[in-house]
Amino acid sequence: MxxxxxxxxxxxxxxxxxxxxxxxxxxxxxxxxxxxxxxxxxxxxxxxxxxxxxxxxxxxxxxxxxxxxRPAAVETELVHLYPSRSAITGAIWTELLTSVSTSMDVLVFSGAFLVEQYDLIPLIRKKATEGVRFRILVGDETSQAVKQRAIDEGTPGGLEGRIQLMRRYLSDVVGLEGVEVRTHSTVLYNSIYRFDDDLLVNGHAHGALAGQSPVLHLRRAPNGQIWNHYIKSFELTWKNANPEPEAEE
The missing domain is CATH 1.10.260.40 (lambda repressor-like DNA-binding domains)
Structure with a gap:
């Protein structure tokens, strides 16, 4: 191994x-x-x-x-603990993104950095033709949860604008085979990024930007509890989210 x-x-x-x-x-x-x-x-x-x-x-x-x-499952699930999201190098993000072969799930409020720094949209187009499934959850910028988060992190209005930008980016791939985008209005305790069996969980701290907060890098393991814990959170949010309409021709 x-x-x-x-x-x-x-x-x-x-x-x-x-x-x-x-x-x-x-x-x-x-x-x-x-x-x-x-x-x-x-x-x-x-x-x-x-x-x-x-x-x-x-x-x-x-x-x-x-x-x-500690139980072996916990040890084998935790690959690395990063002190902040910004501590994850571009090489790691690129490797995780380009190695996806089955499914990629994202739960964020904005997540625009994935598009602007790592060219997410062309990657979705390419990977979707190869049969990769994408499920992307972004915030509803009109929701109270988003507005309060923007105030708490000291960027009133800024977060809402970033979400609108991300939704515009994603409109180019909504409707592609295997690509689903939904908006949610939940209080976001963690941003979640799943790349097949790898999972990045970016915890959120009151008053801090997501990029300043720690990230768990987990890998799915037999009988692992942490992976399933966060995936259940994603699935619950996905179930209650609203599908993005396809752009009109």
Missing amino acids: ANDRLRTAMLAAGLTVDSLAEALHRDPKTVERWIRQEQRQPHRTTRVELAKLLKVREVDLWPELGGSP
Whole structure:
């Protein structure tokens, strides 16, 4: 089983197999084996140096080192914890987006950064022709929940405008086979981004922008509880949301 924690931490640090191998004075093939085989660990001195380079703890890369009493499902579900959404590198977002092969679900108020920074609309067009299913939930800018959120984060009127912009962007793909867009008026406790079996959960803190708040990177695991917990939240919001009408010709 691959060590996805190590792979993700390397991406977050902007390091490749070759650059990490050079920094640790190790053969790139050795580093590749650490990634491909989760049970394979460097010697302790190398682990310490590696964790320092990646700015994580050893136990974040190899949970078994901590002798944690937590259930295995919890350990295997959590890939990485980011201190903020803005701490997730462009390389990670791009990898998650371009690797989607089955389904992508998004629950946000705006989420316009996905279009403006990562070219979401052309990606939806391309992936939809390959059979990928997209379900995208954006806020209803006229709802009280959105208006209050804008006030709380200190951007009255700004959030509403970003949502209108996102809905305009998405109007170009509404109606494509496998693409559904809905608006919701729920109090948004978390933004959710699902890429097949990977899930990013961006928690929201009162008075802070979403980009300033921590993000859990989860991966679906057998009998995993956290993944299902957040997916249920998405499904409930989806069920009560309003479908976006197709643009008139």
